[in-house]
Amino acid sequence: MASIKHKLRIVLSFFCLIYLTSCQTPKEEPISFPKKEQTEIEIAILMPNQGPDSIVGKQYKDLIKMGLNDGIKSYIHVTSYDGSDEKNVLAAMDKIVARKTKIILGPLYSNFTSLIAEKAKANDIIIITMSNNPALAEDKLFVFGHAPLKQLIRIINYYASNNHKDFMALLPKGKHSQTISQVMQNILIQNNASLSRTEFYEDNPESIAKAARNISDNTDIINERSDTTKPVIYLSDDPKNLNLLADSIRKYNLDKKAILIGDHRIDIDYPENIDISFTGSLNLLNSNVPDRAKDLGINHIGFMHLLSYDLGRMTANYIGNEFASERFLNRMNSRQPYIGLSGNIYFIDGVAQRRYDIIRKENGIYSTVSGN
Known part of the structure; x- marks a missing residue:
């Protein structure tokens, strides 16, 4: 009986060895380390x-x-x-x-x-x-x-280098507007162009209307000449006054008989479409x-x-x-x-x-x- 039990143990051990061997894989499983926890x-x-x-x-x-x-x-x-x-x-x-x-x-x-x-x-x-x-x-x-004066320099240089010789400015009264006028003059002199008129207005509808009328009159004089391209008018202000200016721009047809330019701030929602040119980017259009x-x-x-x-x-x-x-x-x-x-x-x-x-x-x- 003891001999039979001994033989059974040998046989069972043999089959267990075969089973364990068959469970082993020739490739090592990759060891995964826990990811480092990100700090907020x-x-x-x-x-x-x-x-x-x-x-x-x-x-x-x-x-x-x-x-x-x-x-x-x-x-x-x-x-x-x-x-x-x-x-x-x-x-x-x-x-x-x-x-x-x-x-x-x-x-x-x-x-x-x-x-x-x-x-x-x-x-x-x-x-x-x-x-x-x-x-x-x-x-x-x-x-x-952003630097507004860099935008000013960019757009004035562009139009001055494209054969526009007569420039005007329609600006609110203040120290910054004086700086704009002076910078424009300096750029235009270098481009053989001129700042023929600058109108500074106060923060009220009457002053804005008067300044726009004077610019319009000067625009008509320039357009009567045969040796010139469209004059260029630089605008710069906050949305409130730009909307007031829009009334005069439409009244005198300024955006058709001249080119209205400025920095990005003049691109506002006007009551009616007004043609303008300004510095900026159109990357927004596909966004x-x-x-x-x-x-x-x-x-x-x-x-x-x-x-x-x-x-x-x-x-x-x-x-x-x-x-x-x-x-x-x-x-x-x-x-x-x-x-x-x-x-x-x-x-x-x-x-x-x-x-x-x-x-x-x-x-x-x-x-x-x-x-x-």
Whole structure:
């Protein structure tokens, strides 16, 4: 009996050995390491939500958030703070530091950016301000705002180099308008053209109507000459006064007997179609951002709205899959253009550079007259 049991053990052991051998595979299974858990990135948006800039501040904030959401590939947490005055900006900065924030998008103006610059630097926080003051730029402080005078130079040079010799300006009274007039004169002298008339108006309908009439009269005199092309009239103002100007433009047919030009700000929703040329980009035309912006209560997308969206999306793109300060800064400083809705953007010494196209809006239809 013992002999039979012994033989059975041998047989069973043999079959078990065969079974275990047949279960082995000639290939090793890959070893999977657990993925490194991503750290949530804290981003601050510092825009005014009180006072005279509260409406645009909210619009810019919402578009920055939209851009972040459209471009983000990593975990972020966005906190919005009030940047309407010095007291609120300083209070916000304390909270921003306490939250271990990595990036601040904003403020809107130079003076508020200066207020927080040192504290941000001490706490290794990157700032991308919407100010256009290049003097603010530092190692981790980027100036994202646009420079209106660069747009002025671009569009005046374009029309002066295309055989237009007679220029006029229709501007609100103020120091900035005096600067515009002087810059125009300097550019036109170099192009053998002239600034034949400048009208400065006050902030009321009567003054605007009178200035427009004087420009119209001068336009008629120029057009009576046989040796000239259409005169060019430069406009620059806020939407309120531009809408008042629109009444006089239609009354005197100014957009037909002259070429009306300006920077991106003159592209507003006029009561009726007015033909204009301005600096900007048509990258927006193939985008759904305007329709989505309407859902947020933003019915007209101006250049600063596009800039706000680009600020959010560019930031998200440069963060990538996971935030690393050095990599983010390298991307900001690479001079590789970011193709945004407001145009192609890159940085030199921390200051945003933009390539402005010349856009023509005629009978409500937009087209690019000249790329940069």
